[in-house]
Amino acid sequence: MYKSFFKLSRNPFELTPDPNCFVPTKHHDEALAALYYGVRRHKGLVVVTGEVGTGKTLLLRCLLQLLGQSKDIAYAYLFNSTLSPTEFLQYTLFDFGLPASGKNKSELLFDLNKFLVARGTGDLTTVLIVDEAHHLSADTLEEIRLLSNLETPDEKLLQIMLVGQPELDEKLDSVGLRQLKQRIALRTQLLPLSAEETQRYIEKRLQIAGAGSTSTQIFSPSVVEAVHRCSQGFPRLINTICENALITAYARRLPHPTVEIVEKIAAEFRLNGFCQPEDTATKGQGKMGPEQVSGILLDLHAALQQPTSGDMSGTHA
Numbered sequence: 001m002y003k004s005f006f007k008l009s010r011n012p013f014e015l016t017p018d019p020n021c022f023v024p025t026k027h028h029d030e031a032l033a034a035l036y037y038g039v040r041r042h043k044g045l046v047v048v049t050g051e052v053g054t055g056k057t058l059l060l061r062c063l064l065q066l067l068g069q070s071k072d073i074a075y076a077y078l079f080n081s082t083l084s085p086t087e088f089l090q091y092t093l094f095d096f097g098l099p100a101s102g103k104n105k106s107e108l109l110f111d112l113n114k115f116l117v118a119r120g121t122g123d124l125t126t127v128l129i130v131d132e133a134h135h136l137s138a139d140t141l142e143e144i145r146l147l148s149n150l151e152t153p154d155e156k157l158l159q160i161m162l163v164g165q166p167e168l169d170e171k172l173d174s175v176g177l178r179q180l181k182q183r184i185a186l187r188t189q190l191l192p193l194s195a196e197e198t199q200r201y202i203e204k205r206l207q208i209a210g211a212g213s214t215s216t217q218i219f220s221p222s223v224v225e226a227v228h229r230c231s232q233g234f235p236r237l238i239n240t241i242c243e244n245a246l247i248t249a250y251a252r253r254l255p256h257p258t259v260e261i262v263e264k265i266a267a268e269f270r271l272n273g274f275c276q277p278e279d280t281a282t283k284g285q286g287k288m289g290p291e292q293v294s295g296i297l298l299d300l301h302a303a304l305q306q307p308t309s310g311d312m313s314g315t316h317a
């Protein structure tokens with residue numbers, strides 16, 4: 001309804017994680033590079049953590065889009081991680097396109113092993129991606145550790161990407177899971193956007209929605225500053241505030257949202273006193289250097305521009 005009022009072709013602050021709306025930031029770029037590099041170089045286990053609404057699922061959708069462009073990659077994508085170890089294996093096999101129903105755990109493991117060895121022999125890449133991985137039980141994480149053991153003398157047969165909230169870091173730091181922790185090859189963390197990134201984020205999302213050069217007129221610097229302050233740089237909250245600010249401005253027939261509107265929305269959504277997490281979780285383990293990241297990113301950003309079918313579900317083998 002407000003789209004034509006602000007001369008936009010689509011809703012700029014949609015909450016669905018759409019790779020077409022991806023705005024590169026330092027942390028998103030680092031995390032995407034770690035995931036893609038981990039898959040391509042057969043690194044084994046990669047862990048990405050971030051608070052709610054920092055862009056983890058979007059990042060995985062970008063990764064899936066990139067992986068979908070390579071014929072030699074098969075992936076299983078799990079987003080319900082409250083599964084028992086057997087259900088977890090069943091789901092994984094099923095997503096790889098293998099028969100799974102009615103099989104017990106050892107049969108499932110046998111079939112998965114056979115599948116991974118055959119793909120490894122054929123020089124093919126196989127990836128298991130788990131979103132919301134902080135929900136995984138200790139038993140299922142132990143199963144994942146066993147899967148991460150499958151390897152040839154040179155490399156891992158299954159590339160495992162675990163993505164979840166900071167509770168995943170806490171789980172991996174627990175004594176019982178120290179063996180799994182030692183297998184992590186790359187580990188990175190998504191943090192909220194800085195003030196400057198928030199400004200670029202809002203501008204870029206408005207441009208993607210057709211605002212062109214008028215994006216800075218819709219959200220003035222002082223309004224962007226208020227959005228950053230009230231959202232603390234969490235992309236989902238930025239979206240919520242900006243979307244509601246546009247709706248309110250439209251309802252009042254104002255040419256652009258004001259600081260007062262943004263603050264009123266933040267109060268309505270009870271965003272006052274929001275706490276910012278600290279950059280403590282990764283502690284340097286498995287981090288890539290800046291040159292390594294930027295080298296990979298040149299390719300990734302180009303690849304993300306390619307058209308996508310948008311189908312992220314079903315069989316990918």
Ligand SMILES: Nc1ncnc2c1ncn2[C@@H]1O[C@H](COP(=O)(O)OP(=O)(O)O)[C@@H](O)[C@H]1O
Pocket residue numbers: 014015016017018021022023024025028050051052053054055056057058059235236239
């Ligand atoms: N780098 C980014 N570029 C564009 N949109 C982003 C970015 N990071 C997060 N978002 C948006 O923020 C919202 C929350 O992202 P999501 O991936 O669902 O977060 P999480 O899975 O961490 O809870 C989504 O609307 C998503 O599109």
Ligand SMILES: [Mg+2]
Pocket residue numbers: 056057058131
């Ligand atoms: Mg998510």
